[in-house]
Each structure stands twice: as C-alpha cells, then as structure tokens.
Amino acid sequence: MDWYTEQWSNDCKFSIAYDKELYSEQSSFQQINFYQGKEFGTFFTLDGLMMVNEKDEFIYHDMIVHPAFATNPNIKKVLIIGGGDGGTAREVLRYPNVEEVVMAEIDERVFRLCQQYLPVTARGVEEDSRMQLRFEDGLEYVRNVPDQSLDLILVDSTDPVSIGEGLFTTAFYKECYRVLNADGILINQHESPYFAEYAANMKKAHTKIKDIFPITHVYQYHMPTYPSGHWLFGFASKRLDPLKNLNVEAWEQFGLETKYYNTNLHIGAFGLPNYVKEALNR
Numbered sequence: 562m563d564w565y566t567e568q569w570s571n572d573c574k575f576s577i578a579y580d581k582e583l584y585s586e587q588s589s590f591q592q593i594n595f596y597q598g599k600e601f602g603t604f605f606t607l608d609g610l611m612m613v614n615e616k617d618e619f620i621y622h623d624m625i626v627h628p629a630f631a632t633n634p635n636i637k638k639v640l641i642i643g644g645g646d647g648g649t650a651r652e653v654l655r656y657p658n659v660e661e662v663v664m665a666e667i668d669e670r671v672f673r674l675c676q677q678y679l680p681v682t683a684r685g686v687e688e689d690s691r692m693q694l695r696f697e698d699g700l701e702y703v704r705n706v707p708d709q710s711l712d713l714i715l716v717d718s719t720d721p722v723s724i725g726e727g728l729f730t731t732a733f734y735k736e737c738y739r740v741l742n743a744d745g746i747l748i749n750q751h752e753s754p755y756f757a758e759y760a761a762n763m764k765k766a767h768t769k770i771k772d773i774f775p776i777t778h779v780y781q782y783h784m785p786t787y788p789s790g791h792w793l794f795g796f797a798s799k800r801l802d803p804l805k806n807l808n809v810e811a812w813e814q815f816g817l818e819t820k821y822y823n824t825n826l827h828i829g830a831f832g833l834p835n836y837v838k839e840a841l842n843r
C-alpha cells in the first residue's frame with residue numbers, strides 16, 4: 562500500500578491510499594498515471610492532479626450535464642471540450658433527443674487509456690454512432706465551428722494552467738458565444754471558491770464570461786477528491802435561465818436514473834454561500 566498525495570494549498574495536502582500503480586506515461590501533453598486502491602477504486606491523475614476516480618465521478622458527470630438538459634430538454638447538438646475520460650459524453654449520450662456529440666480532447670492518450678483502465682466512464686462512448694472524437698485543442702476546434710450551430714458546449718477541462726489555459730480566455734468564451742444558437746448554453750469547469758489559487762481562477766473566469774453572455778450563473782457541487790471538496794460549474798446563455806426556465810416535468814419525462822442530480826438539488830445548487838457570491842461579484 563502506498564499513498565497518492567496532492568498539494569491543495571501551501572499548507573494543505575490530501576492523501577489517499579492505493580495498492581497498485583496500474584500505468585504511467587508522459588504523453589506529448591502531460592504526465593498520465595493510473596492507480597488502484599480500496600476506497601476510491603481506480604483513479605487517474607494528470608500532471609499529479611486528481612482527475613477522475615470510480616467513487617465520486619458520478620457527482621461531477623451528473624452536475625456538468627443534467628442542469629443544462631433540465632433547462633433546455635430539446636438539446637440536439639453538443640460539443641464537449643476536454644472530457645477525455647468519457648464520463649461527460651456517457652451522460653450526454655443517455656438523452657435520446659441528442660443527435661450529435663463532438664468531443665474535442667487535446668490528448669488522445671487520455672481517452673485510449675481510460676478505455677483500457679477506466680471503463681466506467683469510457684465504455685460505449687466511441688461505439689455510439691452519434692459520437693465524433695476529435696483529438697485536438699478545444700480552442701482551435703471551436704474556431705472552425707459555424708456560427709450559431711450548437712445547442713450546448715460542455716467545457717470539461719483541467720485547471721487554467723499549461724494546455725488548459727486557453728480554455729479560460731476571453732477569446733475562447735467569445736468563440737463559444739459565436740457558435741451557440743439563440744437557446745445555446747455554455748457549461749464550464751469553474752474551479753472552486755475555497756483555496757486562494759482556485760478562488761482567483763474562479764473570479765477571473767466569471768468576470769470574463771459575464772462580459773460576453775447576458776445570462777451567467779455559477780452553481781456548486783460536492784466533489785470530495787477535488788481541493789476543498791467545494792467545486793463549481795459556470796452556466797452561461799443568451800436567453801435561457803437555469804432557474805426561471807427550469808423544466809422539471811420535461812426532465813422527469815426522460816426517466817433517467819441519476820445517483821446525484823435531481824431537480825430539487827438543481828435549484829439548491831444555484832443558491833451560493835454569501836462569501837462565494839461576494840467573491841464573484843467583487
């Protein structure tokens with residue numbers, strides 16, 4: 562038994578036990594490691610940071626996908642940026658109305674290794690005829706997408722450092738605005754309010770998105786293995802509001818079984834603590 566440790570801040574570390582390191586590779590973009598342990602099952606890290614584990618992946622993947630579909634049940638064309646583990650695509654492909662899903666993931670090795678070591682997220686994704694896999698930079702990919710052609714963009718990215726930096730820029734958010742149609746929704750991995758470094762990233766992203774989209778919200782979820790466990794997604798759109806336009810009946814009619822998400826939690830997730838609201842609006 563050994564310990565995987567992540568530095569959450571200068572004065573805070575998070576460690577979990579693992580029995581076996583399954584795989585290690587330096588890809589063209591990042592260091593990829595897969596581990597297996599009792600508490601969290603199989604998990605993988607990129608550049609030493611926890612990405613996905615079998616125990617809490619359902620929380621992240623429920624919350625990046627379902628709030629948008631409960632706001633607009635007619636979503637058909639979806640772009641996932643990043644998301645190489647496949648979990649976000651897995652949840653999107655559960656919706657029968659969805660016609661086309663593109664995953665623009667910069668590092669093919671992440672997806673191929675998740676197909677091998679993390680089938681809970683990757684299984685069945687490539688096999689679905691609605692799925693298109695594009696292994697390229699998300700910012701470059703979105704630049705070549707036609708105007709107003711998409712219903713939903715899900716940015717399932719790493720943090721705004723190294724290869725992920727471009728996905729937290731004004732240029733990227735402006736491209737997202739251009740390619741989304743009138744009912745279009747942008748959901749982005751929006752960091753965390755608790756530790757200073759992540760809170761600064763959260764604030765920067767919100768300030769940029771607020772200048773581009775008429776409707777912007779931030780919603781929260783409990784992610785035990787991410788720094789502080791309190792993480793956020795951004796919800797930005799041109800017309801649809803996740804609370805005013807929440808369509809409980811339509812979402813219930815999909816009849817999807819979910820381990821984390823429900824429409825009551827949906828409402829609660831947008832009810833942010835005061836210190837978070839203040840930080841976002843400062």
Ligand code: SAM
Pocket residue numbers: 607611612613621642643644645646665666667668671697698699700717718719720724725726727728750
């Ligand atoms: N849930 C995780 C998190 O919040 O940290 C993210 C999971 S997912 C594995 C993140 C993916 O984003 C990685 O596979 C990484 O290769 C991909 N990625 C990072 N920068 C990218 C970029 N510029 N374009 C496309 N994909 C990118």
